[in-house]
Amino acid sequence: MQPRKPSIVVVGGGVTGAAIARELTRYRVSVTVVEREDDLARGASGACGGVIHSGFDPAPGTLKASLNVIGNSLYPKLADELGFAYRRTGTLILAFDPDGVTRLEEIRGRAARNGVELETWTRDRVIALEPNANPGVLQAVFAPSAGAVFPPEVVLALARSAALNGARFELETEVTGIAVNRGAVAGVETTRGFIPADIVVNAAGVDAAAVAAAAGDHTFSVRPRKGQQVILDKRYGSIVARHIMTLPTRMGKGIGVAPTVGGNIHLGSTAEDGVEPHDVTTTSAGLDWIFENAKKLVPCIERDWMIASFAGVRAISDTDDFIVRESPAVERLFNVAGIQSPGLSAAPAIASHLVGVMVKAGVPLEPEPGFRAFLDPPIVTSRMSTSEWARLVAGDPSFGRIVCRCEGVTEGEIVRAIEGPLGARSIEGVKRRTRAGMGRCQGGFCGPRVAAILSRRLGVPLWKVRRRGAGSELGVGPAKCCLRGGVGAR
Ligand SMILES: Cc1cc2nc3c(=O)[nH]c(=O)nc-3n(C[C@H](O)[C@H](O)[C@H](O)COP(=O)(O)OP(=O)(O)OC[C@H]3O[C@@H](n4cnc5c(N)ncnc54)[C@H](O)[C@@H]3O)c2cc1C
Structure with a gap:
């Protein structure tokens, strides 16, 4: 008789939870994803920029840096297997003064340590290839490996693939508690009843610390950082061919003007601390800031080109790095928390890294020979x-x-x-x-x-x-x- 498959509950149906669910179905386990909302990708994953970052920005030696670079390299194959739109755009970072040029030098050093290829572009090259870029640019660096996706499409494709391989999805089901027996998880209490589990993966985004606390794990905290964003009419979709950015700041990657896979231009994002965890409002001050700064990169942008604005909330951990580990407080609770930007880019790598963490922690993961990597292509x-x-x-x-x-x-x-x-x-x-x-x-x-x-x-x-x-x-x-x-x- 075959031994009983370990049952795993994944809390959260964002890109992290969906990528983990798919990755786990490569093994002989039973996977259930529990999501509070009536659809997947309703948290940060549905309200983010869609840039698959190259990985030049995160501090070298962090999980954010290594998983960003690996995740970026996995996207082309993933897009091929799952049939979602993916376009390699590259990222161009512009410097407008000597100080900025010195900062580009720092970025080159950081990129080299993270293993990311960067090219140095002169002003003339920038203007020749991106004629709408601000002519005041002095120098730029270009990261060719950056790309673009439509984030909800990625999450849904990952989830469909997981479901094809046997994962179950419980939507409109909120995890309200985690049952712990003799120091190890025993299941999750939800608004639709108890789900027994040998293992719980906490991928609850900005609510991950609350979910961990429900099991008695108070070893980390997560705070929200809001990002407002703008979509421009497709008619102006060709004003840039590449993702163009300002120099990164202490608060994040700076503002970007990015071509989307749908043919629009995305502008964003603000980085606002001290907000409520689920505050996804946009404000005129936020939009003013976006246009003012986007115009420094591409001066021809007009405010009445905007067709939509929205906001998402990043989940920032107290270490400012991704947390992917077994809980030090509760056995068989795996926290995948603080997945701030570049979480979308890193998601496929976070999922495979978690499998490694689980194996190290002694979870028996036997390969599932029947795993199907490919989805039928969508009809578009x-x-x-x-x-x-x-x-x-x-x-x-x-x-x-x-x-x-x-x-x-x-x-x-x-x-x-x-x-x-x-x-x-x-x-x-x-x-x-x-x-x-x-x-x-x-x-x-x-x-x-x-x-x-x-x-x-x-x-x-x-x-x-x-x-x-x-x-x-x-x-x-x-x-x-x-x-x-x-x-x-x-
Ligand atoms: C403005 C902005 C721009 C960004 N731009 C980029 C970008 O261009 N590139 C990039 O790589 N990254 C970007 N990011 C980061 C990226 O969006 C996140 O890192 C990623 O989406 C995090 O995914 P997640 O699944 O961990 O969290 P989420 O997508 O927030 O998913 C968590 C899920 O858990 C559910 N949940 C919470 N509590 C419970 C509970 N108790 N029971 C059941 N379900 C629960 C929530 O409903 C939610 O669906 C951006 C983020 C923001 C906010």
């Missing part, structure tokens, strides 16, 4: 050639009906995004999976149509369709009139 009609698209429409006409005009998203793609246990349950969920509502009109046109499709596919009245998460239902009761006709009502 806007990335197809006309003939490919025509063949698809011939088989299913719903792929010929455009619902989101700005992003060119079809009814067929939206229906697919709603299917399955990890499918979208809200308008926001559809947006993150398909880009419907991410364009210039921000869902003004397609929002009601997406709501009608959700209503039909989920079997709920239109007024009960959620915009984003519990409590965001579109109405408070049945309305006398509802959408008629149009693609969504069919």
